[in-house]
Amino acid sequence: MIGTRKGLFLARSEDRAGWAIEGPAFPMNAVYAVAVDTRRETPRLLVGADSEHWGPSVFHSDDLGATWDEKEGGALRFPVETGAALTRAWQLQPAGPDQPDVVYAGVEPAALFRSDDGGDSFSLVEGLWDHPHRPQWQPGGGGLCLHTVVPHPTDADRVLVAVSAAGAYRTEDGGTTWQASNAGIQALHQPDPFPEFGQCVHKIARNPAEPEEMFLQNHGGVYRSHDGGGHWEAAENGLPATFGFPMVAHPHTPGTAYAFPLVADAHRMPPEDRLRVYRTTDGGDSWHALDAGLPEEPAYATVLRDALCADDATPAGVYFGTRGGDVFGSADEGETWASVARYLPDILSLRAAQVP
Amino acid sequence: MTAAALQVRVPAGLRGYTGGRPVVDVDVAALGDAPTVGALLDHLATTLPDLERRVRDEQRRLRRHVNVFLGTENVRDLGEQATPVAAGDEVAIIPAVSGGA
Numbered sequence: 001m002i003g004t005r006k007g008l009f010l011a012r013s014e015d016r017a018g019w020a021i022e023g024p025a026f027p028m029n030a031v032y033a034v035a036v037d038t039r040r041e042t043p044r045l046l047v048g049a050d051s052e053h054w055g056p057s058v059f060h061s062d063d064l065g066a067t068w069d070e071k072e073g074g075a076l077r078f079p080v081e082t083g084a085a086l087t088r089a090w091q092l093q094p095a096g097p098d099q100p101d102v103v104y105a106g107v108e109p110a111a112l113f114r115s116d117d118g119g120d121s122f123s124l125v126e127g128l129w130d131h132p133h134r135p136q137w138q139p140g141g142g143g144l145c146l147h148t149v150v151p152h153p154t155d156a157d158r159v160l161v162a163v164s165a166a167g168a169y170r171t172e173d174g175g176t177t178w179q180a181s182n183a184g185i186q187a188l189h190q191p192d193p194f195p196e197f198g199q200c201v202h203k204i205a206r207n208p209a210e211p212e213e214m215f216l217q218n219h220g221g222v223y224r225s226h227d228g229g230g231h232w233e234a235a236e237n238g239l240p241a242t243f244g245f246p247m248v249a250h251p252h253t254p255g256t257a258y259a260f261p262l263v264a265d266a267h268r269m270p271p272e273d274r275l276r277v278y279r280t281t282d283g284g285d286s287w288h289a290l291d292a293g294l295p296e297e298p299a300y301a302t303v304l305r306d307a308l309c310a311d312d313a314t315p316a317g318v319y320f321g322t323r324g325g326d327v328f329g330s331a332d333e334g335e336t337w338a339s340v341a342r343y344l345p346d347i348l349s350l351r352a353a354q355v356p
Numbered sequence: 357m358t359a360a361a362l363q364v365r366v367p368a369g370l371r372g373y374t375g376g377r378p379v380v381d382v383d384v385a386a387l388g389d390a391p392t393v394g395a396l397l398d399h400l401a402t403t404l405p406d407l408e409r410r411v412r413d414e415q416r417r418l419r420r421h422v423n424v425f426l427g428t429e430n431v432r433d434l435g436e437q438a439t440p441v442a443a444g445d446e447v448a449i450i451p452a453v454s455g456g457a
Binding site: 054072079083086232 | 409413414422
Protein backbone atom coordinates (compact mmCIF):
# COMPACT_ATOMS: atom_id res chain seq x y z
CA MET A 1 0.00 0.00 0.00
CA ILE A 2 1.43 3.34 -1.06
CA GLY A 3 -0.24 6.37 0.50
CA THR A 4 0.55 9.57 -1.34
CA ARG A 5 -0.47 13.19 -1.12
CA LYS A 6 -2.87 12.58 -3.98
CA GLY A 7 -4.33 9.19 -3.28
CA LEU A 8 -3.60 5.53 -2.62
CA PHE A 9 -1.66 3.29 -4.97
CA LEU A 10 -1.39 -0.47 -4.63
CA ALA A 11 1.67 -2.43 -5.73
CA ARG A 12 1.35 -6.18 -6.15
CA SER A 13 4.00 -8.75 -6.84
CA GLU A 14 4.30 -12.53 -6.91
CA ASP A 15 8.06 -12.49 -6.51
CA ARG A 16 8.91 -9.06 -5.07
CA ALA A 17 10.85 -8.38 -8.27
CA GLY A 18 8.23 -7.23 -10.77
CA TRP A 19 5.48 -4.98 -9.48
CA ALA A 20 2.09 -4.05 -10.91
CA ILE A 21 0.90 -0.63 -9.78
CA GLU A 22 -2.77 0.27 -9.49
CA GLY A 23 -4.42 3.54 -8.58
CA PRO A 24 -4.98 6.08 -7.48
CA ALA A 25 -7.85 5.27 -5.19
CA PHE A 26 -9.12 8.29 -3.26
CA PRO A 27 -7.62 10.67 -5.84
CA MET A 28 -6.58 14.05 -4.44
CA ASN A 29 -6.92 12.74 -0.89
CA ALA A 30 -3.77 12.80 1.23
CA VAL A 31 -3.23 9.28 2.54
CA TYR A 32 -1.14 9.56 5.69
CA ALA A 33 -2.19 6.23 7.22
CA VAL A 34 -2.32 2.80 5.64
CA ALA A 35 -2.39 -0.66 7.19
CA VAL A 36 -2.59 -4.26 6.04
CA ASP A 37 -4.31 -6.29 8.74
CA THR A 38 -3.26 -9.88 8.14
CA ARG A 39 -4.68 -11.20 11.43
CA ARG A 40 -8.10 -11.70 9.89
CA GLU A 41 -9.19 -14.68 7.81
CA THR A 42 -9.60 -12.23 4.95
CA PRO A 43 -6.85 -9.59 4.98
CA ARG A 44 -8.20 -6.09 5.53
CA LEU A 45 -6.71 -2.94 4.10
CA LEU A 46 -7.21 0.24 6.12
CA VAL A 47 -6.78 3.78 4.85
CA GLY A 48 -6.97 7.22 6.38
CA ALA A 49 -7.71 9.67 3.56
CA ASP A 50 -7.94 13.44 3.96
CA SER A 51 -9.78 15.58 1.47
CA GLU A 52 -8.66 19.18 1.38
CA HIS A 53 -12.29 20.15 1.06
CA TRP A 54 -14.33 17.47 2.73
CA GLY A 55 -12.13 16.55 5.66
CA PRO A 56 -10.69 13.25 6.86
CA SER A 57 -12.25 9.79 6.78
CA VAL A 58 -11.28 6.15 7.28
CA PHE A 59 -11.99 3.38 4.82
CA HIS A 60 -11.42 -0.36 4.76
CA SER A 61 -11.39 -3.03 2.10
CA ASP A 62 -11.84 -6.78 2.50
CA ASP A 63 -11.13 -7.53 -1.15
CA LEU A 64 -7.60 -6.12 -1.38
CA GLY A 65 -8.70 -2.74 -2.63
CA ALA A 66 -11.29 -3.68 -5.26
CA THR A 67 -13.99 -1.96 -3.17
CA TRP A 68 -13.87 0.25 -0.10
CA ASP A 69 -16.26 0.61 2.82
CA GLU A 70 -16.76 3.78 4.82
CA LYS A 71 -18.81 3.55 7.98
CA GLU A 72 -21.97 5.63 7.80
CA GLY A 73 -21.46 8.68 9.94
CA GLY A 74 -17.69 8.20 9.93
CA ALA A 75 -15.49 5.64 11.70
CA LEU A 76 -13.33 8.13 13.53
CA ARG A 77 -14.89 11.16 15.21
CA PHE A 78 -14.20 13.09 18.38
CA PRO A 79 -17.03 13.09 20.91
CA VAL A 80 -18.77 16.47 20.83
CA GLU A 81 -17.98 17.11 24.50
CA THR A 82 -14.23 17.10 23.80
CA GLY A 83 -14.58 20.27 21.76
CA ALA A 84 -12.17 18.73 19.25
CA ALA A 85 -12.54 17.83 15.60
CA LEU A 86 -10.47 15.34 13.65
CA THR A 87 -7.84 16.89 11.41
CA ARG A 88 -6.17 13.70 10.23
CA ALA A 89 -5.60 10.03 10.95
CA TRP A 90 -1.82 9.70 11.15
CA GLN A 91 -1.62 6.04 12.06
CA LEU A 92 -3.82 2.97 11.73
CA GLN A 93 -2.20 0.16 13.65
CA PRO A 94 -3.54 -3.36 14.16
CA ALA A 95 -2.90 -4.65 17.70
CA GLY A 96 -1.27 -7.97 18.52
CA PRO A 97 -2.42 -11.28 17.06
CA ASP A 98 -4.19 -12.20 20.28
CA GLN A 99 -6.59 -9.26 19.73
CA PRO A 100 -7.62 -9.81 16.12
CA ASP A 101 -10.40 -7.20 16.17
CA VAL A 102 -8.44 -4.41 17.86
CA VAL A 103 -7.06 -1.62 15.70
CA TYR A 104 -5.60 1.62 17.06
CA ALA A 105 -5.76 5.00 15.38
CA GLY A 106 -3.38 7.83 16.19
CA VAL A 107 -4.77 11.18 15.14
CA GLU A 108 -4.41 14.94 15.03
CA PRO A 109 -5.21 16.72 17.29
CA ALA A 110 -3.13 14.35 19.37
CA ALA A 111 -5.31 11.52 20.59
CA LEU A 112 -5.53 7.75 20.51
CA PHE A 113 -8.61 5.89 19.35
CA ARG A 114 -9.32 2.19 19.62
CA SER A 115 -11.50 -0.03 17.47
CA ASP A 116 -12.82 -3.37 18.65
CA ASP A 117 -14.39 -4.26 15.32
CA GLY A 118 -11.40 -4.33 13.02
CA GLY A 119 -11.44 -0.62 12.21
CA ASP A 120 -15.11 -0.21 11.32
CA SER A 121 -15.65 2.14 14.27
CA PHE A 122 -13.35 3.74 16.84
CA SER A 123 -13.69 5.14 20.34
CA LEU A 124 -11.51 7.75 22.02
CA VAL A 125 -9.03 6.35 24.57
CA GLU A 126 -10.03 8.72 27.34
CA GLY A 127 -7.18 7.83 29.68
CA LEU A 128 -4.71 9.51 27.37
CA TRP A 129 -7.04 12.35 26.36
CA ASP A 130 -7.47 13.21 30.05
CA HIS A 131 -3.74 13.03 30.81
CA PRO A 132 -2.66 16.03 32.92
CA HIS A 133 0.26 16.70 30.56
CA ARG A 134 -1.94 17.11 27.51
CA PRO A 135 -2.74 20.82 27.93
CA GLN A 136 1.03 21.48 27.87
CA TRP A 137 1.76 19.48 24.73
CA GLN A 138 3.15 21.64 21.95
CA PRO A 139 2.72 20.92 18.25
CA GLY A 140 5.62 19.91 16.04
CA GLY A 141 6.04 21.07 12.47
CA GLY A 142 3.38 18.62 11.32
CA GLY A 143 0.86 19.74 13.92
CA LEU A 144 0.05 18.27 17.33
CA CYS A 145 -0.35 14.70 16.22
CA LEU A 146 -0.22 11.25 17.70
CA HIS A 147 1.58 9.65 14.80
CA THR A 148 2.87 6.37 16.19
CA VAL A 149 1.14 3.50 17.97
CA VAL A 150 3.24 0.55 19.11
CA PRO A 151 1.13 -2.20 20.65
CA HIS A 152 2.85 -5.00 22.53
CA PRO A 153 2.62 -8.15 20.40
CA THR A 154 1.58 -10.45 23.24
CA ASP A 155 0.44 -8.28 26.16
CA ALA A 156 -2.79 -6.50 25.27
CA ASP A 157 -2.50 -4.12 28.21
CA ARG A 158 0.74 -2.57 27.01
CA VAL A 159 0.78 0.07 24.29
CA LEU A 160 3.27 2.83 23.58
CA VAL A 161 2.43 5.92 21.55
CA ALA A 162 4.43 8.87 20.25
CA VAL A 163 3.23 12.44 19.96
CA SER A 164 4.92 15.34 18.19
CA ALA A 165 6.16 17.18 20.08
CA ALA A 166 5.20 15.70 23.43
CA GLY A 167 7.27 12.52 23.31
CA ALA A 168 6.44 8.91 24.08
CA TYR A 169 3.77 7.70 26.49
CA ARG A 170 2.95 4.17 27.48
CA THR A 171 0.22 2.31 29.27
CA GLU A 172 0.45 -1.01 31.04
CA ASP A 173 -3.21 -1.24 31.98
CA GLY A 174 -4.93 -1.25 28.63
CA GLY A 175 -5.11 2.51 28.24
CA THR A 176 -6.54 3.61 31.58
CA THR A 177 -3.35 5.30 32.79
CA TRP A 178 -0.37 6.58 30.81
CA GLN A 179 3.18 7.46 31.81
CA ALA A 180 5.64 9.64 29.94
CA SER A 181 8.31 7.34 28.53
CA ASN A 182 11.13 9.66 27.52
CA ALA A 183 13.88 8.98 30.07
CA GLY A 184 17.22 9.52 28.37
CA ILE A 185 15.87 11.25 25.25
CA GLN A 186 17.28 14.69 24.66
CA ALA A 187 14.97 17.57 23.73
CA LEU A 188 17.12 19.81 21.57
CA HIS A 189 14.61 22.61 21.43
CA GLN A 190 14.01 23.06 25.17
CA PRO A 191 16.06 24.71 27.94
CA ASP A 192 15.97 21.49 29.99
CA PRO A 193 17.69 18.95 27.75
CA PHE A 194 16.05 15.98 29.46
CA PRO A 195 12.49 16.97 30.36
CA GLU A 196 9.88 14.44 31.45
CA PHE A 197 7.98 15.14 28.24
CA GLY A 198 8.14 17.53 25.29
CA GLN A 199 10.58 15.58 23.14
CA CYS A 200 9.96 15.68 19.41
CA VAL A 201 9.91 11.98 18.72
CA HIS A 202 9.54 11.10 15.05
CA LYS A 203 9.08 7.33 15.09
CA ILE A 204 9.39 4.34 17.40
CA ALA A 205 9.70 0.70 16.35
CA ARG A 206 9.38 -2.39 18.49
CA ASN A 207 10.89 -5.72 17.58
CA PRO A 208 8.01 -8.22 17.41
CA ALA A 209 10.31 -11.11 18.35
CA GLU A 210 11.87 -9.24 21.29
CA PRO A 211 9.19 -6.79 22.40
CA GLU A 212 11.24 -5.03 25.07
CA GLU A 213 13.72 -3.96 22.39
CA MET A 214 12.75 -0.68 20.77
CA PHE A 215 14.38 1.82 18.45
CA LEU A 216 13.53 5.50 18.28
CA GLN A 217 14.21 8.23 15.75
CA ASN A 218 14.04 11.55 17.51
CA HIS A 219 14.19 15.07 16.11
CA GLY A 220 17.96 14.82 16.35
CA GLY A 221 19.04 11.58 17.96
CA VAL A 222 18.63 7.84 17.48
CA TYR A 223 17.93 5.80 20.60
CA ARG A 224 17.29 2.27 21.77
CA SER A 225 15.56 0.80 24.76
CA HIS A 226 15.97 -2.63 26.29
CA ASP A 227 13.04 -2.29 28.67
CA GLY A 228 10.07 -1.47 26.50
CA GLY A 229 10.62 2.28 26.61
CA GLY A 230 11.38 2.66 30.31
CA HIS A 231 14.83 4.05 29.53
CA TRP A 232 16.50 5.13 26.32
CA GLU A 233 20.13 5.43 25.33
CA ALA A 234 21.77 6.86 22.24
CA ALA A 235 22.52 4.26 19.55
CA GLU A 236 24.11 6.27 16.75
CA ASN A 237 27.44 4.62 15.99
CA GLY A 238 27.90 4.42 12.24
CA LEU A 239 25.09 6.76 11.33
CA PRO A 240 26.14 9.70 9.14
CA ALA A 241 23.56 11.92 10.84
CA THR A 242 21.12 11.64 13.71
CA PHE A 243 18.18 13.46 12.16
CA GLY A 244 15.49 11.63 10.25
CA PHE A 245 11.91 10.50 10.41
CA PRO A 246 11.27 6.75 10.03
CA MET A 247 12.41 3.78 12.09
CA VAL A 248 11.48 0.18 11.35
CA ALA A 249 12.24 -3.00 13.28
CA HIS A 250 12.91 -6.25 11.50
CA PRO A 251 9.75 -8.36 11.53
CA HIS A 252 11.50 -11.48 12.87
CA THR A 253 15.11 -10.90 13.88
CA PRO A 254 15.94 -9.27 17.22
CA GLY A 255 18.62 -6.61 17.07
CA THR A 256 17.88 -5.56 13.51
CA ALA A 257 16.32 -2.25 12.53
CA TYR A 258 16.29 0.21 9.63
CA ALA A 259 16.54 4.01 9.48
CA PHE A 260 16.80 6.69 6.82
CA PRO A 261 18.98 9.52 8.15
CA LEU A 262 18.89 13.10 6.91
CA VAL A 263 21.72 15.57 7.31
CA ALA A 264 20.08 17.76 9.94
CA ASP A 265 16.98 19.61 11.02
CA ALA A 266 18.21 22.58 8.99
CA HIS A 267 19.22 20.44 5.97
CA ARG A 268 16.62 17.76 5.41
CA MET A 269 18.33 15.85 2.64
CA PRO A 270 20.15 12.53 2.58
CA PRO A 271 23.83 12.64 3.61
CA GLU A 272 26.15 12.95 0.61
CA ASP A 273 23.01 13.45 -1.51
CA ARG A 274 22.57 9.69 -1.79
CA LEU A 275 19.53 7.58 -1.06
CA ARG A 276 20.73 5.13 1.59
CA VAL A 277 18.97 3.04 4.15
CA TYR A 278 20.94 2.31 7.32
CA ARG A 279 20.63 -0.97 9.16
CA THR A 280 21.77 -2.24 12.51
CA THR A 281 22.02 -5.97 13.10
CA ASP A 282 23.55 -5.73 16.56
CA GLY A 283 20.82 -4.01 18.50
CA GLY A 284 22.01 -0.52 17.69
CA ASP A 285 25.69 -0.94 18.54
CA SER A 286 26.49 -0.05 14.94
CA TRP A 287 24.73 1.02 11.76
CA HIS A 288 25.78 0.36 8.17
CA ALA A 289 24.67 1.85 4.86
CA LEU A 290 22.65 -0.19 2.39
CA ASP A 291 22.61 1.22 -1.11
CA ALA A 292 23.25 -1.58 -3.61
CA GLY A 293 20.88 -0.94 -6.47
CA LEU A 294 19.80 2.48 -5.27
CA PRO A 295 20.45 5.47 -7.56
CA GLU A 296 24.07 6.55 -7.75
CA GLU A 297 23.20 10.04 -8.95
CA PRO A 298 22.53 12.83 -6.46
CA ALA A 299 19.16 12.58 -4.74
CA TYR A 300 17.60 15.10 -2.41
CA ALA A 301 14.31 13.54 -1.45
CA THR A 302 13.33 12.81 2.12
CA VAL A 303 11.61 9.72 3.46
CA LEU A 304 8.75 10.54 5.82
CA ARG A 305 8.05 8.83 9.11
CA ASP A 306 5.70 6.18 7.75
CA ALA A 307 7.31 5.76 4.35
CA LEU A 308 9.82 3.08 5.39
CA CYS A 309 8.45 -0.37 6.15
CA ALA A 310 9.16 -4.08 6.15
CA ASP A 311 6.94 -6.93 5.04
CA ASP A 312 6.40 -10.11 7.04
CA ALA A 313 8.10 -12.56 4.66
CA THR A 314 11.27 -14.60 5.07
CA PRO A 315 13.67 -13.19 4.10
CA ALA A 316 12.08 -9.88 5.01
CA GLY A 317 11.36 -7.30 2.35
CA VAL A 318 12.17 -3.68 3.12
CA TYR A 319 10.65 -0.75 1.25
CA PHE A 320 10.82 3.02 1.26
CA GLY A 321 9.08 5.82 -0.59
CA THR A 322 10.32 9.35 -1.10
CA ARG A 323 8.70 12.73 -1.28
CA GLY A 324 9.88 12.66 -4.88
CA GLY A 325 7.42 9.87 -5.66
CA ASP A 326 9.84 6.95 -5.94
CA VAL A 327 9.37 3.63 -4.18
CA PHE A 328 12.28 1.24 -3.78
CA GLY A 329 12.18 -2.27 -2.43
CA SER A 330 14.55 -4.95 -1.25
CA ALA A 331 13.57 -8.63 -1.16
CA ASP A 332 16.72 -9.57 0.77
CA GLU A 333 16.52 -7.56 3.98
CA GLY A 334 18.12 -4.50 2.45
CA GLU A 335 21.17 -6.06 0.78
CA THR A 336 20.01 -5.12 -2.73
CA TRP A 337 17.38 -2.71 -3.94
CA ALA A 338 15.28 -2.12 -7.05
CA SER A 339 12.61 0.30 -8.14
CA VAL A 340 9.03 -0.61 -7.25
CA ALA A 341 7.31 2.51 -8.60
CA ARG A 342 8.34 5.86 -10.03
CA TYR A 343 6.83 9.27 -10.63
CA LEU A 344 4.11 8.97 -8.02
CA PRO A 345 2.95 11.94 -5.94
CA ASP A 346 4.82 12.59 -2.66
CA ILE A 347 4.80 9.39 -0.66
CA LEU A 348 3.39 9.77 2.82
CA SER A 349 2.89 6.20 3.99
CA LEU A 350 3.90 2.70 2.98
CA ARG A 351 3.01 -0.80 4.22
CA ALA A 352 3.71 -4.24 2.77
CA ALA A 353 2.55 -7.73 3.64
CA GLN A 354 2.15 -11.21 2.26
CA VAL A 355 -1.45 -11.97 1.45
CA PRO A 356 -3.01 -15.19 0.16
CA MET B 357 -40.08 20.26 -5.10
CA THR B 358 -43.14 20.71 -2.94
CA ALA B 359 -44.34 24.15 -1.93
CA ALA B 360 -42.88 23.75 1.57
CA ALA B 361 -39.47 22.48 0.49
CA LEU B 362 -36.08 23.98 -0.21
CA GLN B 363 -33.43 22.48 -2.41
CA VAL B 364 -29.89 21.54 -1.44
CA ARG B 365 -27.53 21.32 -4.39
CA VAL B 366 -24.87 18.68 -3.86
CA PRO B 367 -21.50 18.84 -5.65
CA ALA B 368 -20.33 15.87 -7.69
CA GLY B 369 -17.73 14.92 -5.08
CA LEU B 370 -20.41 14.28 -2.46
CA ARG B 371 -23.08 12.59 -4.53
CA GLY B 372 -21.83 9.21 -3.39
CA TYR B 373 -23.56 10.12 -0.14
CA THR B 374 -26.90 11.02 -1.77
CA GLY B 375 -27.37 8.00 -3.98
CA GLY B 376 -26.14 10.04 -6.91
CA ARG B 377 -28.74 12.80 -6.52
CA PRO B 378 -27.46 16.28 -7.41
CA VAL B 379 -30.34 17.91 -5.53
CA VAL B 380 -31.88 16.96 -2.20
CA ASP B 381 -35.30 18.37 -1.30
CA VAL B 382 -35.84 19.19 2.36
CA ASP B 383 -39.20 19.99 3.89
CA VAL B 384 -38.80 23.30 5.70
CA ALA B 385 -41.30 22.13 8.31
CA ALA B 386 -38.65 19.64 9.44
CA LEU B 387 -36.31 22.51 10.38
CA GLY B 388 -38.26 23.85 13.36
CA ASP B 389 -39.90 27.17 14.02
CA ALA B 390 -36.97 29.32 12.86
CA PRO B 391 -35.39 27.50 9.90
CA THR B 392 -31.73 28.34 9.39
CA VAL B 393 -28.74 26.97 7.51
CA GLY B 394 -27.61 25.40 10.78
CA ALA B 395 -30.99 23.75 11.32
CA LEU B 396 -30.84 22.49 7.73
CA LEU B 397 -27.43 20.92 8.33
CA ASP B 398 -28.63 19.49 11.66
CA HIS B 399 -31.49 17.89 9.73
CA LEU B 400 -29.07 16.48 7.14
CA ALA B 401 -26.97 15.08 10.03
CA THR B 402 -29.86 12.73 10.75
CA THR B 403 -31.09 12.02 7.22
CA LEU B 404 -27.79 12.05 5.29
CA PRO B 405 -25.10 11.91 8.00
CA ASP B 406 -22.19 11.38 5.64
CA LEU B 407 -23.15 14.37 3.53
CA GLU B 408 -23.33 16.53 6.65
CA ARG B 409 -20.03 15.37 8.15
CA ARG B 410 -18.23 16.25 4.93
CA VAL B 411 -19.61 19.79 5.16
CA ARG B 412 -19.17 20.30 8.94
CA ASP B 413 -16.76 18.85 11.49
CA GLU B 414 -17.66 17.12 14.74
CA GLN B 415 -18.22 20.50 16.40
CA ARG B 416 -20.69 21.41 13.66
CA ARG B 417 -18.38 24.08 12.26
CA LEU B 418 -18.38 24.54 8.50
CA ARG B 419 -15.22 23.00 7.08
CA ARG B 420 -12.73 25.66 6.10
CA HIS B 421 -12.64 24.90 2.39
CA VAL B 422 -16.37 24.33 1.98
CA ASN B 423 -18.72 27.14 1.03
CA VAL B 424 -22.48 27.09 1.47
CA PHE B 425 -24.44 29.49 -0.68
CA LEU B 426 -27.99 30.66 -0.15
CA GLY B 427 -28.99 31.61 -3.65
CA THR B 428 -25.94 33.54 -4.82
CA GLU B 429 -24.74 34.65 -1.38
CA ASN B 430 -22.08 32.85 0.63
CA VAL B 431 -23.58 32.27 4.06
CA ARG B 432 -20.24 33.35 5.57
CA ASP B 433 -21.19 36.82 4.28
CA LEU B 434 -24.65 36.55 5.79
CA GLY B 435 -25.32 35.06 9.20
CA GLU B 436 -23.15 31.91 8.84
CA GLN B 437 -25.21 29.00 10.12
CA ALA B 438 -27.75 31.39 11.68
CA THR B 439 -28.74 32.55 8.22
CA PRO B 440 -32.52 32.06 7.83
CA VAL B 441 -33.80 29.81 5.08
CA ALA B 442 -37.31 29.43 3.69
CA ALA B 443 -39.35 27.28 1.33
CA GLY B 444 -38.29 27.81 -2.24
CA ASP B 445 -34.69 28.64 -1.35
CA GLU B 446 -31.77 26.97 -3.05
CA VAL B 447 -28.84 26.11 -0.81
CA ALA B 448 -25.68 25.04 -2.64
CA ILE B 449 -22.69 23.21 -1.17
CA ILE B 450 -19.65 24.20 -3.22
CA PRO B 451 -16.00 23.36 -2.64
CA ALA B 452 -13.77 26.41 -2.27
CA VAL B 453 -11.22 27.17 -4.95
CA SER B 454 -8.25 25.87 -2.98
CA GLY B 455 -6.11 22.87 -2.56
CA GLY B 456 -2.74 23.73 -4.05
CA ALA B 457 -0.86 21.73 -6.65
